[in-house]
């Protein structure tokens with residue numbers, strides 16, 4: 844796996860109040876379904892952990908998403924916008940509300956709730 848991706852996975856774990864580091868393994872839960880997810884100390888996923896961009900990367904720069912993107916400093920890779928999600932949840936999200944884009948009120952509602960959840964789990968690394 845690419846180094847930059849491993850670094851972002853680790854950043855998501857370090858800034859996640861639910862993540863525990865024990866015996867060289869990070870353990871936390873999927874932002875969506877709360878399934879247990881694990882990373883090695885170097886950021887390599889053990890099993891189904893994937894990197895979730897809470898506000899979709901494609902929404903940055905779009906006027907209709909500005910209120911959301913501002914909450915993460917306007918940067919898709921800001922750690923506040925990064926979370927661990929299992930592969931099935933992450934890909935399911937891509938097929939559903941992300942695809943509708945930020946002009947869709949329901950999509951905004953879903954992503955806002957997810958970002959609230961991520962920020963409630965925030966801790967300083």
Ligand SMILES: [Zn+2]
Nearest residue numbers: 873876929932
């Ligand atoms: Zn999940």
